[in-house]
Amino acid sequence: MENISHKNKKLYIFIIITVLIIIISGYSWIGKSAIQKNYIIFQEAQQLEKNKEYSKAIGKYEEAATKGDPASLVALGNIYYYGKIVSQDYTKALGYFEKAAKHKNAEGYKNLGVMHQSGFGTTVNLKKAYDSYLMAAKLGNSEAEFNLASMYMSGFGASQDFKEAMKWFEKSAAQGNSNAMCQIAYIKGIGLDGSKGNMKLAMEWYKKAAELKNSEAMVTLGNMYWMSYGVKQDYNEAFKWYKKAESLDSQEAICNIGLMYENGFGVEKNISKALSFYKKAADMGDSVAQNHYMRLKTQ
Structure with missing residues (x-):
């Protein structure tokens, strides 16, 4: 058998690479197509739930969930967690949130944190709660960032660390979480993070939260003006x-x-x-x- 020429070798390599690219692209397209189909089913489920066709909505969520759709898994978890349209079942809720978390879903991780912290559907486990919040926070979940900050603030579930609390409150506030803004105002107002207490800065943060319709911030501003806290x-x-x-x-x-x-x-x-x-x-x-x-x- 004659040796393959250098030119032919290049051609064979090119063909092999091209075939691999086509195969990988095909798998990628199939994956995207599946995600799109699941999203359509999820939207149908949401509309059915909005129309109070609950049995049909749950059926649609389950259809997408069995195909690994994390949003549907979270939706089913919430349905069983709140028990508004089915009998409340924390164990089932926990199971759905765990499945969503396996898909690296931030909301799934955050909800797992809530359940491990509260002990709903499982035993209280602050380590698992912290780990779940941290995973969700790293994925950019604002509520998880807030909950993680609250753990550092209170020393409940994490070693008390006001600077670390501030870091996570700021991340959450950057995403528009008005409750985080209130906490930043409180910390800055009395200097819990080691800074010099600054009531003027605290008021600015409370006003930012109030602009987002946060009633706690509004009441605090009212109290500040009434009792002359940092303002005339x-x-x-x-x-x-x-x-x-x-x-x-x-x-x-x-x-x-x-x-x-x-x-x-x-x-x-x-x-x-x-x-x-x-x-x-x-x-x-x-x-x-x-x-x-x-x-x-x-x-």
């Missing part, structure tokens, strides 16, 4: 922030509005209105407002 006392500004928070059904804000009417802070004193706001907050479950209402009513 201004009852009118305090009242303004409490009213904004009231529109978001903040019990604390509603109770504080009652206090302002009772004492005439920033508004004309009006006992009838004070009672009305106390009752409104009390009916929502606020025990402080309940005490104020009973006290004022018996005077």
